[in-house]
Amino acid sequence: MTFEIGLVFSIIGIAIILFFTEKFTIDTVSIGVMVAFLLTGILDVEEGLSGFSNPATITVAAMFVVSAAIFNTGLLDSFTQKLSSQAGKSTGHLLFTLMLSAGFLSAFISDTAVVALLMPAVIRLNKTDNIPPSKLLMPLSFGALMGGICTLLGTSTNILVSGIAEKAGLPSFGVFEMSLMGLVFFATGLVYMLTIGRWLTPTRKAKTELGESIQFGNYLSEIVILENYGQLNEPLLKQAIFNKLPIKPLQIIRVDGNKVRVYPNTSIQEGDIIRINCDKETLEKIKSTEGIELKADLKWDEQNITDEEERLYEALVTPNSFLVNKSIKGLNFKKLYNQVLVIGIRHRSDMLNSLLSKTALRAGDILLLRATEESIQSVESSDDLLLLSETKNKSLNKTKSILTLIVLGLIIGLASFEVFPIVVTAVAGAITLIMLRSLSTEQAYKAIDWKVILMLAGVLSMGLALEKTGGSQLIGGSIVESVGQFGPRAVMSALFALTFIMTNVMSNNATAALLAPIAISIAAALEVDSRPMLMAVTFAASLSFMTPMGYQTNTMIYTPGNYRFSDYIKVGTPLNLLLWIVATFGIPFFFPF
Numbered sequence: 001m002t003f004e005i006g007l008v009f010s011i012i013g014i015a016i017i018l019f020f021t022e023k024f025t026i027d028t029v030s031i032g033v034m035v036a037f038l039l040t041g042i043l044d045v046e047e048g049l050s051g052f053s054n055p056a057t058i059t060v061a062a063m064f065v066v067s068a069a070i071f072n073t074g075l076l077d078s079f080t081q082k083l084s085s086q087a088g089k090s091t092g093h094l095l096f097t098l099m100l101s102a103g104f105l106s107a108f109i110s111d112t113a114v115v116a117l118l119m120p121a122v123i124r125l126n127k128t129d130n131i132p133p134s135k136l137l138m139p140l141s142f143g144a145l146m147g148g149i150c151t152l153l154g155t156s157t158n159i160l161v162s163g164i165a166e167k168a169g170l171p172s173f174g175v176f177e178m179s180l181m182g183l184v185f186f187a188t189g190l191v192y193m194l195t196i197g198r199w200l201t202p203t204r205k206a207k208t209e210l211g212e213s214i215q216f217g218n219y220l221s222e223i224v225i226l227e228n229y230g231q232l233n234e235p236l237l238k239q240a241i242f243n244k245l246p247i248k249p250l251q252i253i254r255v256d257g258n259k260v261r262v263y264p265n266t267s268i269q270e271g272d273i274i275r276i277n278c279d280k281e282t283l284e285k286i287k288s289t290e291g292i293e294l295k296a297d298l299k300w301d302e303q304n305i306t307d308e309e310e311r312l313y314e315a316l317v318t319p320n321s322f323l324v325n326k327s328i329k330g331l332n333f334k335k336l337y338n339q340v341l342v343i344g345i346r347h348r349s350d351m352l353n354s355l356l357s358k359t360a361l362r363a364g365d366i367l368l369l370r371a372t373e374e375s376i377q378s379v380e381s382s383d384d385l386l387l388l389s390e391t392k393n394k395s396l397n398k399t400k401s402i403l404t405l406i407v408l409g410l411i412i413g414l415a416s417f418e419v420f421p422i423v424v425t426a427v428a429g430a431i432t433l434i435m436l437r438s439l440s441t442e443q444a445y446k447a448i449d450w451k452v453i454l455m456l457a458g459v460l461s462m463g464l465a466l467e468k469t470g471g472s473q474l475i476g477g478s479i480v481e482s483v484g485q486f487g488p489r490a491v492m493s494a495l496f497a498l499t500f501i502m503t504n505v506m507s508n509n510a511t512a513a514l515l516a517p518i519a520i521s522i523a524a525a526l527e528v529d530s531r532p533m534l535m536a537v538t539f540a541a542s543l544s545f546m547t548p549m550g551y552q553t554n555t556m557i558y559t560p561g562n563y564r565f566s567d568y569i570k571v572g573t574p575l576n577l578l579l580w581i582v583a584t585f586g587i588p589f590f591f592p593f
Contacts (some may be wrong), residue, residue, distance in 0.1 A: 001197065001474065002469070002470070003468060004042060004482075005032060005468045005469045005471045005474060007040055007042065007525040007566045008037075008466060008471050008583040009031060009043060010035045011037065011040075011042075011465075012033070012128070012465075012466075012514065014577050015029055015030075015032075015033045015462070016510075017033075017504060017509075018536070019505075019506035019507055019510055020505050020506055023039055023406075024167075025324065025325065025451065025509070026455050026457040026507050027451040027452075027454040028460025029131040029458075030454065030455045030456075030457070030459045030510070031454055031458040032458070032463060033458055033459070034049075034051065034098040034457070034458045035049050037461050039279050042469065043461060043464060043465055043468065043543070044467050047459055047461075047464060047468070048463070049457075049458070049462075050437055051456060051457030051458060051459075051460035051461055051464075052345070052457045053404060053427070054163050054167070054456070054457070054460055054588040055158045055163050055166065055398050055421065055423040056156075056159045056162065056164070056423075056456065056460075057161075057163075057425050057453055057456045057457050057460070058151035058426075058427060059159050059422055059423045059426045059427075060156045060160075060452065060453065060456060061448050062154060062423070062426035062427045062429065062430040062450045063109075063555065064110065064276065064410065064424055064425065064432075064449055064452075065109070065128070065430035065433065065434070065439070065444045065447050065448065066245050066407070066429055066430055066433060067109040067110050067113050067407060067447070068110070068439055068443060068444065068447030069179050069407075069430075069433040069438040069439045069447075070109060070404055070405075070408065071113065071117065071399050072400075072438060072439045072443065073401040073404050073438060074351070074401070075378055075399045075583055082514055082569075083560065084216060088434075088523065091131065091135070091382070092194060092503025092532060093465050094125075094131070094136070094196070094370050095136070095139050095193065095194055095198065096190070097147075098122070098136060098139060098140055098143065098200070099120070099139050099140070099142070099143030100143070100145040100190070100195060101143075101188055102114055102115070102118060102140050102143035102147060103143045103144065103146055103147025103186055103190075104147060105117075105144075105147065106143075106144040106145070106147035106148040106150075106154055106514075107147045107150040107151045107153070107154050107182075108151065108273055108412070109149065109153075110146070110155075110156075110489075111147065111154065111155060111422070111551045111553055112144075112146060112318075112556070113317065113475065114144050114147075115140060115141055115144050115465050115553040115557070116318070116556070118384050119140065119316075119388070119556065119557065119560065120136060120385070120386075120387070121281065122136045122140055123137075123388055123560055125140045132204055132205075132562075133560055133561050133562065134201065134202050134203060134204040134561045134563060134566075134567075135198075135201055135202075135203055136561055137556060137557035137563075138197075138201055138561060138562060138563070138567070138568075138571060139193050139198075139201070139550075140195070140553075140557065141195075141345075141553040141554050141556070141557045142184075142189060142193060142545055142572075142575070143189075143190070143199075144291055144545070144553050145542055145543065145545070145551060146182075146185055146186040146189045146190075147186060147219060147545070147552060148177060148542055148577075149178060149180065149182040149185060149186075149538070149539050150178065150179050150182035150183055150186060150544050151176060151182070151412075152173050152175045152176075152177070152178065152415075152422065153175065153412070153422075154182075154542075155185065155542050156456065156509060156510075156536065157198060157512045157541045157542050158173065158178065158542070159422075160456060160459075160460075160512055160513060160514050160516075160535055161173070161289055161516045161534055161537060161538045161541075162193050162422075163460075164463055164512075164516040164517065165302075165516070165520070165530070165534055167465075168520050168535075169573060170520070170530060172421070172422070173538075174416065174418075175415050175416040176416060176420065177372050177413055178535070178538070180590050180591045181535065181539070181586055181591070182539070184582060184586050185312060185539065185543065185579055185582060185583075185586075188578060189575060189579065190584050192574070192575050192578060193575075197571055197574075197575060198509075200570050200571045200574075201567075201571055202564075202567050204561075206317070206561045216257065220434050221275070221278070221283060222273050222274065222275055222295040223273070223274050223276060223277070223278055223286060223292050223293065223294055223295065223296065224271070224272070224292070224293040224294075224295055225268055225269065225270055225271065225274065225291065225292065225545055226270070226271055226291045226292065226293055227270050227273040227291075228289055228291045228583055229270070229288065229290070229291025229292060231268060232237075232269065233266065233267050233269060233271055234268060235264060235265045235266060235267055235269070236262065236263070236264055236265070236266050236267075237264035237265065239268060241286070241289060241292070245278070245282050245285060245286070245568040246279070246335060247276050247279060247282060247286075247356075248276060248277040248278065248279070248281055249262045249274050249276050249279045250262065250275045250276060250277055250343055251275040251415070252266065252268075252269070252273070252274050252275075252372075253272065253273040253274075253275070254269065254272060255269075255270075255271035255272070257505070259435075270348070277343065277344075280431075286433065300443055303511050307369055309372050310344075310370050310371060310372050311370075311371070311380070312357075312368060312370055313368075313369045313370075313371060313379070313387060313388075314366055314367070314368060314369070314381050314387075314388040314555065315362065315366070315367045315369055315385040315386060315387050316364065316365070316366050316367075316383060316385065316386040316387060316388055316559070316560060317362065317363055317365045317366075317367065317384070318363065318383065318384055318556065319364070319552035319556060319593050320363075320451045320452060320556050321361075321363065321383075321385065321451050322384055323361050323382035323384050324363050325360050325361065325362075325386070326360065326361055327358050327359060327360055327361070327590065328342050328345075328359070328361075329358055329495075330555070331552070333495055337371075337375070337378045337382070337567070338370050338374075338377075338378040339372075339375050339377045339381055340370070340371040340376060341369065341370045341371065342368070342369060343369070343370050344367070344368030344370055345359060345361070345365055345367055345368070346365065346366040346368070346559055363506055363552075363555050363556075363561050364548070364555045364556060364558045365559065366559050366560065367385070367498075368380045383446060383447075383449075386556070388560060390478055400436070400437070403436050404433060404438045407429045407432050407436070407438075408429070409423065409424045410425070410429065411426055411428075412425075421466055430444065454496055454507075455507070455509060455510075455537060456509060459507070459513050459514075460513055461511055461514035462510070462513050463513045463514060463516060463517040463521060464517075466514070466516045466517050466518070467521075471531070472517040472520070472521045473521045473524075473525075474519045475518050475521070476519075476521030476522040476524070476525055476527055477521070479491060479494065479495070479518070479522055480522055480525045480526060482494075484525070484526060488526050488528045488532075488593045489535075489584065489593075491522060491526065492533055492536050492584070492588065493536075493583070493584040494517060495515070495518075495522065495533060495536045495537065495540075496536040496537075496539070496540045496580060496584070496587075497540075497580055498515070498539040498581045499511055499536065499537050499540035499541050500514075500516055500541075500543055500544065500576055500579075500580065502514075502515070503540065503541045503542075503543075503544045503550055503551075504545075504576075505547065505549070505550070505591050507524055508541045508542055508544060508551060509552070511541050511543075512537055512538065512539075512541040515537045515541075516534060516537050516538075517522070518538065519533035519534050519537050520533070520534070520575045527592075528593040529591070529592070531591045532587050532588055532591040532592070532593055535587050535590075535591050536583060536587055537592065539583060539587070540583070543576065543579050544572075545568065545569050545571070545572030545575050545576050546568055546569055546572040546573050546576055547569075548563065549567075554568065557576065
């Protein structure tokens with residue numbers, strides 16, 4: 001092993017640790033890796049920055065715009081409306097329809113966007129048909145994942161590996177080249193989730209009261225202001241108790257029964273009942289404060305903390321949201337989202353026990369928001385928060401819908417028949433949709449998930465560094481020496497297993513970027529076609545079912561489904577093992593060595 005190879009391994013090793021710990025966002029780590037290769041001289045400037053001009057990166061950016069245009073027309077809202085009609089039938093029929101719908105949509109547009117589209121409708125079935133979200137959200141996520149591997153456009157991972165292959169002088173993937181094997185995976189997963197998976201999927205009690213699903217710190221309580229309180233008639237911002245203790249005032253009820261919104265300049269008067277949010281230790285301190293009487297804890301329900309103009313909404317922090325790792329206080333959330341107030345956070349599977357405003361947000365957190373119907377629109381239009389509460393469907397624009405579908409058909413058709421490369425048709429389609437006003441230029445810029453783009457550009461440098469220094473050949477040779485005696489099928493099977501294990505604990509795109517060059521080196525060492533090896537990496541990188549952090553859609557459903565980490569292991573591990581067996585025999589059949 002040369003010094004350069006050792007240096008590359010060290011940088012990638014540190015990156016994998018950072019990917020796993022989530023101490024920094026994946027795009028930050030990815031760009032950091034690229035910069036490290038530039039500073040150490042492993043890659044020159046042109047090589048290091050080549051990820052930004054890679055066809056895969058540009059194609060993914062263009063397809064974000066195309067997906068947004070499809071959603072913008074209101075065309076896909078019919079899918080959410082049909083779910084309720086299926087709920088009246090058997091649960092098995094509903095599961096089949098849900099997974100089939102998610103899989104079909106994910107074959108052509110972002111699987112993350114598909115789950116974001118269908119998840120609120122699935123959650124509403126809890127209220128309308130008393131079907132626990134835990135029974136439906138995991139099949140939704142898994143169906144979207146398996147649908148995404150059925151075409152080149154299904155996930156950014158497919159496009160990424162295709163771009164790596166093309167960069168290595170190999171043919172790029174066809175739009176439907178993966179479809180037959182992808183459909184085998186999808187059919188296998190569908191049968192599993194309708195039988196064994198359905199039995200293993202947890203049935204958690206449907207939450208009917210706000211207090212059972214969201215907890216503001218530890219307690220929602222009331223304090224009464226007595227006549228001997230030392231700061232009567234002074235504004236809230238000058239009140240010592242609220243400045244010194246971690247207390248969040250939610251609402252003031254005057255002596256005459258009027259409910260007053262809490263502002264910094266709102267005065268505190270004798271007889272006021274103030275509804276507050278704080279933890280147990282703070283309540284103990286409040287009890288000893290002169291002039292304040294602590295009332296009994298409230299029963300949690302929406303009526304306690306809303307008035308006639310406002311209501312409560314639930315919104316999920318999306319995986320690539322800029323809110324991740326930031327606090328409510330640091331964001332100035334109320335100003336950022338048009339006077340929308342955060343009054344509760346559900347933090348993954350845990351309930352928070354500290355002051356909400358200082359808690360760092362994580363992907364998958366659910367925020368409990370208090371807002372007017374007008375102000376909540378700022379959240380509904382945001383890509384950083386997914387509103388889980390019921391909202392109005394977009395009105396269907398038939399003309400734009402038809403034109404958008406025609407453009408999507410042309411993107412797929414022209415690329416399928418190799419009239420133009422997919423990167424050309426995707427970019428041309430995105431520009432055409434903007435010109436047809438299916439979405440505005442501003443909406444197009446907003447539709448592109450720049451974190452994903454930066455991440456793709458960064459992780460591509462890992463594969464390039466491995467290939468340039470000979471690291472991929474070294475790893476490939478070691479794998480061949482260990483398993484090669486059993487034949488190329490065994491090597492491909494081992495590569496598939498390694499990929500799906502890695503993608504369950506770190507980014508699927510990072511895993512694919514790391515292992516695709518190694519797959520090419522393995523094929524060269526075995527003197528066989530590289531296609532089955534590349535397909536093993538491509539498929540396995542997206543078939544991530546064993547952990548909530550393995551794929552973005554798994555993260556999205558974790559909190560709304562009230563899942564535990566063990567649920568993914570229990571349901572996802574048998575599915576991953578089953579698909580591993582299917583891959584071992586199926587991939588060489590469709591992609592011979």
